[in-house]
Structure formats: structure tokens, C-alpha cells
Amino acid sequence: VTTSAEHLVIGSGAGGALTAALLAEAGRDVLVLEEGPWVEQGAVAPFSLEQMVRQYRHGGVSATLGRPPIAYVEGRCAGGSTEVNAGLYHLASEETLARWRASHRVADLSGEELARHAASVEQALSVQPLPGPAPPASLALERGARALGLPVLEVPRWYSYDGGRPVKQSMTRTYLPRALAAGARVQCDVRAQRLVFDGQRAAGALTADGLVTAGHVWLCAGAIGTAALLRRSGIRGAVGATLQTHPTVKLVARFPEPMAAADDVPVHQVKPPGGVLSFGGSASRPGQVALALAEDWACNRWVAEHWPEMAVYYAAIRPQGKGRVITARGLRDPVVSFALTRQDMDRLAEGLAQLARLLFAAGALAVYPSVRGGGEVTRAEDVDRIASRVTRAGAAVMTVHLFSTVPMGEDPRRCPVDSFGAVRGVRGLRVNDASLLPDAPGVNPQGTVMAIAARNVTRFLTDGRADRA
Amino acid sequence: LSAAALPALELRRRLRGQAFLAAFTADLIELELDGLDAAARRDATDWVLDRIEGGTDLARIGFGAIATCLSVAVRACAGRRYESLPRERRLQVARKLLASRLPGIGELVRGTRALAISHAFEERFPQ
Numbered sequence: 001v002t003t004s005a006e007h008l009v010i011g012s013g014a015g016g017a018l019t020a021a022l023l024a025e026a027g028r029d030v031l032v033l034e035e036g037p038w039v040e041q042g043a044v045a046p047f048s049l050e051q052m053v054r055q056y057r058h059g060g061v062s063a064t065l066g067r068p069p070i071a072y073v074e075g076r077c078a079g080g081s082t083e084v085n086a087g088l089y090h091l092a093s094e095e096t097l098a099r100w101r102a103s104h105r106v107a108d109l110s111g112e113e114l115a116r117h118a119a120s121v122e123q124a125l126s127v128q129p130l131p132g133p134a135p136p137a138s139l140a141l142e143r144g145a146r147a148l149g150l151p152v153l154e155v156p157r158w159y160s161y162d163g164g165r166p167v168k169q170s171m172t173r174t175y176l177p178r179a180l181a182a183g184a185r186v187q188c189d190v191r192a193q194r195l196v197f198d199g200q201r202a203a204g205a206l207t208a209d210g211l212v213t214a215g216h217v218w219l220c221a222g223a224i225g226t227a228a229l230l231r232r233s234g235i236r237g238a239v240g241a242t243l244q245t246h247p248t249v250k251l252v253a254r255f256p257e258p259m260a261a262a263d264d265v266p267v268h269q270v271k272p273p274g275g276v277l278s279f280g281g282s283a284s285r286p287g288q289v290a291l292a293l294a295e296d297w298a299c300n301r302w303v304a305e306h307w308p309e310m311a312v313y314y315a316a317i318r319p320q321g322k323g324r325v326i327t328a329r330g331l332r333d334p335v336v337s338f339a340l341t342r343q344d345m346d347r348l349a350e351g352l353a354q355l356a357r358l359l360f361a362a363g364a365l366a367v368y369p370s371v372r373g374g375g376e377v378t379r380a381e382d383v384d385r386i387a388s389r390v391t392r393a394g395a396a397v398m399t400v401h402l403f404s405t406v407p408m409g410e411d412p413r414r415c416p417v418d419s420f421g422a423v424r425g426v427r428g429l430r431v432n433d434a435s436l437l438p439d440a441p442g443v444n445p446q447g448t449v450m451a452i453a454a455r456n457v458t459r460f461l462t463d464g465r466a467d468r469a
Numbered sequence: 470l471s472a473a474a475l476p477a478l479e480l481r482r483r484l485r486g487q488a489f490l491a492a493f494t495a496d497l498i499e500l501e502l503d504g505l506d507a508a509a510r511r512d513a514t515d516w517v518l519d520r521i522e523g524g525t526d527l528a529r530i531g532f533g534a535i536a537t538c539l540s541v542a543v544r545a546c547a548g549r550r551y552e553s554l555p556r557e558r559r560l561q562v563a564r565k566l567l568a569s570r571l572p573g574i575g576e577l578v579r580g581t582r583a584l585a586i587s588h589a590f591e592e593r594f595p596q
Contacts, residue, residue: 045596048591053523058524058525059519059523060520061523061524061528061584062524062525063525063527065527262596286590286594286596287586287591290589294579294582295579307594333525333526372570372575393570393572
């Protein structure tokens, strides 16, 4: 079976949904291929096991090769990770953009330029602060940070609050309906196996159902999926060689009062000076509390029953180490590796200890670091022993942020794509997702990914040469 | 499935360490999770095995390889397959594995335990 479209968008997450909507609204013929199913936002309880099974890639069971392995999760459904994440909105700082311009020679990426595109994204997603008080687990972070004199902020989210009911404005509620309304076609449960070419020009993709031909192909399958698809299609070089993440280690805090943490995630984040560490709160349903306690289950199993008074927090870093995405014959999935440096491990250890101090300052009765043999710590004076447990063998490291496998920029040695996502050496092929970020932004990346994607599509639509390129 | 195909499937299952993994997961749940009846333990075991089977190629192959090695090692030491050992002997072996910090075994135990515990708590305290 052969299907054709003027523009083929592979992936329907933050980058793909926005790309499809803007192209379709500009009158282009657009077909979106999404590997996962369409699940209406709200049809599945957020952060539940059912969500893991239905909307996460590999049911949420994926980890990088390396010591320590890093567990990671990605959305695999219409809307991608926007359907399953916490909905916290940041934009890369001016300092981060300056670093990207210097390190990768990214052109035309000023704070002003990014903010211009971010404004339309923020409006489309109803980005706003919580209308009422933050959840107790979030207020505890704020209280602890203020007690220790650390910078803390309440992060806005892409939620609407019509009638007081919070509804996440993920891609299935925003850009995908816009794309459909403008005439785009969205095909779910279809996996692009590899790209096809006509000489030096991308000509479409091969799926299990047949061939999809297109004049322009936009890769938006996420940092791992996009890199894997390029590599499977014979485009290798630096593709996949510079995977970046925000590695995190977790800790459970027990308070004297109920935290209602199962209902929502904290919106406060703490950003200690230096730009490397950050602290925040995670989903804390009973299963997640127990999961975070599981590293020292022999000690912690007795307190897990107290999950209503507990909340899960994380310490995250901007790492020095990097990872790789490679594909191998005979394997359906790419092999993902990540090597944390010694300094990364030290920073995770320092971060976890500092987070524990903060939570004691907020009134925690005890903390339970998610490291092997972490045990129960009941006094702020004892938190130093937490740091010594954060070892390559003992730390349970995880991440929900993956990027930088196809970094953009004008440095051809480091950047497989130009400053606007066009793949070097292949006409009609563009990357427009988290893969483009030159390195870890140090904040939740979706806002930045969407603003950059909007910038790239706008550039394509306004550049008369782009359609022919 | 034809009758002739069944032995081949069973052999493949054994080679992938699935019989060992199923028995070990059930024992881990019995030893580490209190208050679960037999049906809940079976549910949790099935859920863990489904998640491993649905994981990345790397996770599935990794878990399978470690489980196969352990299965062979137990058979060499105990003279019988893990899953056919007497109950007390089997739990004794399981306790040793749960306490192990050896790379590979440690990862298998951590992964299996994490999946089992999160499932059990979500089922026990539905939100």
C-alpha cells in the first residue's frame, strides 16, 4: 500500500503535533504517523500502572546500559510524552541559549527570538500558575528552601482550570485537534521502520503497512526514536552520539501530617546556585512511594504503609557525561547507553544530601533515600551518610528528560542538522523535536522544544527556498 | 499449535529463563510482600513477567540471560531445577539471591522487586 502526502511528520509529541498543526494551518497537506495509540487525555489515571502499560514506551521498563544504569521513560501514544508528564513549563534561560550559540554555533537563537515563538505556545497550552494553593508536598519544598536560603520558584503548567477542574493541555487537546481541523491526517499505531530516499532527497518512510511517500519529512519521534530512525536509514555520523538527560535520584520524605501527594505533583522547584542541581517533587501514588522505598525494602517495608504522610522528591543534575543511541541488526529497539562521570556521581550524592537537609528544614520526620541500603534517616545531622551511599552500585538513577541526539547548529562536525533542523546532505529531511537541543537545558524541556519547533516551522514557511530544499 | 511445536516452545521458554523467573518472582513476592493472598500474588507475578516481556530488547535479553545463568547454576548446585526444588529449599535459595549484591543478580532482584512492589501497592490502595 502506498500513501502519499506533501509533508510527512513522524511522531506526534511536543515537536510533531506542533509541526503538523502549523504546516496544516498554512495550507500544506500533512500526514502524521504515530507509533502508539490515541488515548484521550483523562481516560487513564495520571501516573497509574494502567497509564504505564497503555501510554509509555515498553510499559515504562527501559534503562540505559552503563553503571549505574539509568531507568528512563518516554510516552508512546498520540501526543507522546506530553500526555504523561507533569506539565511543568520552563523556557531555556538566556545563559543556556548563549552556551548553545557558542558551543554549537546555533544561528538566530536569541532569548527574544525564542520568547516570540514561546508566546504562541504558551497561549495555545494555557500556561499559567496554579489558581489555588499548591499541594502540601509542594509547599514543603518551598518552606524548606526558604529556611535554607535557596532560590525556589513556583513553575507554571500547561493546564486549564475551567470550572476549577484541572485539565492538562497536552497535544491530544491542543495541537493535534488543530492539525486535524486544518485537514491533517493522523495515523496511530503505525511505526516508521526506515526512511526512503530518492537520490539525495528524502522521499518518505517505510512502515509495516507499506510505503508513505512525501516531498518533505519531519522527524519528531523523540531523542531516542529520531536518532534510531536516522541511523536505521543509513544516516549515522554524529547522530545519536551525544545523548543528554537530567539524571535524578529520589528520596521519600515522611511528614507528621497527610501530604495528599497522590493527587498531584509539586509545582515548586528549587534551583541552588551554580545551575547544575535542581530539586523538585515527583508523582507520589502508593505504588510510586513504595517503588522509591524499594531500594532498602528490608528496612523500609514497615513504613511504606504510611504512604499518605509521604511524598517522593528528586535531586536532578545537568551531567557532564553523555550517552549514545545505536541500532543493531536483529534488534528492534535501539541500544541506549549513558556514562555518568565521577563528578556527576558526586553531584548526585551532594544533591541528595542537600535535598534531605531541605526536607528536614521543612518539617520532615524522616527521609528514605532511594539508594541501596539507604535506610531511614531521622535527623538532619545524619544526612551526610546519605551521600556516601550514592555509588555506582547503589544508586537508583532515573530520568524523564532525554535530548541532544541530533544537535542543531552550524558546526558540521558536531551537528548533523543545521540551526533550523535541516539534515545535512539530505534535502527535504528535517528534525524538529528534543533531539535538537545542543545539551541539557537544566529545566523541564518541553517549553523550549516547542518554541524551537515553532521557530523552525515558521522559518520553513517564510523561507521561499525551503520548500525546494 | 501442533503437539510437535509444544516441546520446542517449552525448550525456548527454558532457554529464556522464563520458568526460573516466574518461580523466583513468585517467591520474592511471598517473602517481601505481606498480606497478599494467593490470587494477588499470582496477579503480581503475572504483571512483573508481562512488564519484563514488554520491556526493551535490552531489558528482556538482559533479564533472560541472567535468569538462564542462575537457573543453570542452581541446577548444578542443587541437582534440580529451581522451580522443582522443595518449597523450603527454594525459599532458602531465593533469600540468598535477594541478599546478593553481585552485578547482574543485583539488577535482576532490584528490577523484579521494584515492579512487584509498585504493582502490589497500587492494587492494595487504589486511588
